[in-house]
Amino acid sequence: MTLNQADFEYLARFVLENSAISLGSDKMYLIESRLAPLCRQYGVANVSEIVASIRRNPNSKLSSSIVDAVTTNETYFFRDTKPFDELTNETLPRIIAKKGARSSLNIWSAACSSGQEIYSVAMMIEDNFPELRNWNVKLYASDISNAMVERTKAGVFNQLEVSRGLPTASLIKHFNRKGESFHVKEYLKGRLQVFPLNLASSWPSLPSFDVIFLRNVLIYFDPLVKQQILQRTERVLNKDGALFLGGSESTLGLKTKLVRETGKFCPWYRLPGS
Ligand SMILES: C[S@@+](CC[C@H](N)C(=O)[O-])C[C@H]1O[C@@H](n2cnc3c(N)ncnc32)[C@H](O)[C@@H]1O
Incomplete structure (x- = not known):
């Protein structure tokens, strides 16, 4: 049974309220195909029954499964390459030089999906910055999806995932093979703190960060939500820190203090006066 308009609108509102992701009416097919596996998992006949269930009990486990299911988790190791080149060759050397004796560094992947982004950073640091x-x-x-938070904590990837963007030398050096899966080695996992966070709701108290990766997530939000997220980001970015957005994202048209730098390899953002 296909979703009727009223159920779709209810679902779209539910997703908007719980994740700030806005689903236009052109996303009806997408939402049905994303939720179909939940029907099997929860033993219901169709997506309309899923809607009926969350109408009855909006705070059930099914509700967080819906947010998990509609989020797009596409990611891969060293995605887009250039931000990692900028980080390795420009950003980190500059930050390290400025910090001098203050020997601490905080880096945040703010919509981490299954963890490839933060593990790419971890490998890059291990390989290029022995001084650290x-x-x-x-x-x-962090990620809004509990399933993605758990995946990032686990640091276990399948054959297809390690074949996307990860150089063979890094696979050999930083992973242990166990059967068909590849486990990130403990010395990298041990540096990670992974936590659930909905970027669109209020943030808990967070440390201040030298580098923030906020990539390929703003695209899902309305301009006002994007702006609120950028303003929260400004508050946790260090004076000499760098923010990276996704390749198709920018602060254009949004009220923010962030200043765009062209960068040697890709654009990045900083606070004014830094
Ligand atoms: C396309 S992935 C990007 C992953 C990674 N940053 C990259 O660029 O490869 C988008 C991620 O944003 C997460 N996400 C969506 N809405 C979110 C929200 N409101 N708060 C935090 N994360 C969110 C999704 O769960 C998903 O894992």
Whole structure:
């Protein structure tokens, strides 16, 4: 049975309220296909029954499964390459030089999906910055999806995932193979703190970050929500820190203090006066 207009509108509102992701009416097919596996999982006949169930009980486990199911988790190791080149060759050397004796570094992947982004950063640091071994380097990763938070914590990837963007040398060096899966080695996992966070709702108290990756997530939000997220980001970005957005994202038309830098490899953003 296909979703009727009223059920679709209810679902779209539910998703908007719970994740700030706005689903236009052209997304009806997408939402049905994303929710179909939940019908099997929860033993209901169709997506309309899923809607009936969350109408009765909006705070059930099914509700968080819906948010998990509609979010787009596309990601891969060293995605787009250039932000990692900028980080390795420009951003980190500059931040390290400025910090001098203050030997701590905080990096945050703010919509981490299954973790490839933050593990790419972890591998890059391990391979290129031996001087940071004596620093207090903390890598943070968060996502709205509990399933993605758990996947990032686990650091376990399948054959297809490790074949996307990950150089063979890094696979050999930083992963242990167990049967068909590849497990990130403990020395990288141990640096990670992974937590659930809906970027569109109020944020808990967070440390301040030297580098923030906020990539390929703003695209899902309305301009006002984007702006609120950028303003919260400004508050947790260090004076000399760098913010990276996704390749198709920018602050254009949004009220924010952030200043765009062209970068040597890709654009990035900083606070004014830094
Ligand atoms: C396309 S992935 C991007 C992953 C990674 N940053 C990258 O660029 O490869 C988008 C991620 O944003 C997460 N997401 C969607 N809405 C969110 C929200 N309101 N708060 C936090 N994360 C959200 C999704 O669960 C998904 O994992």
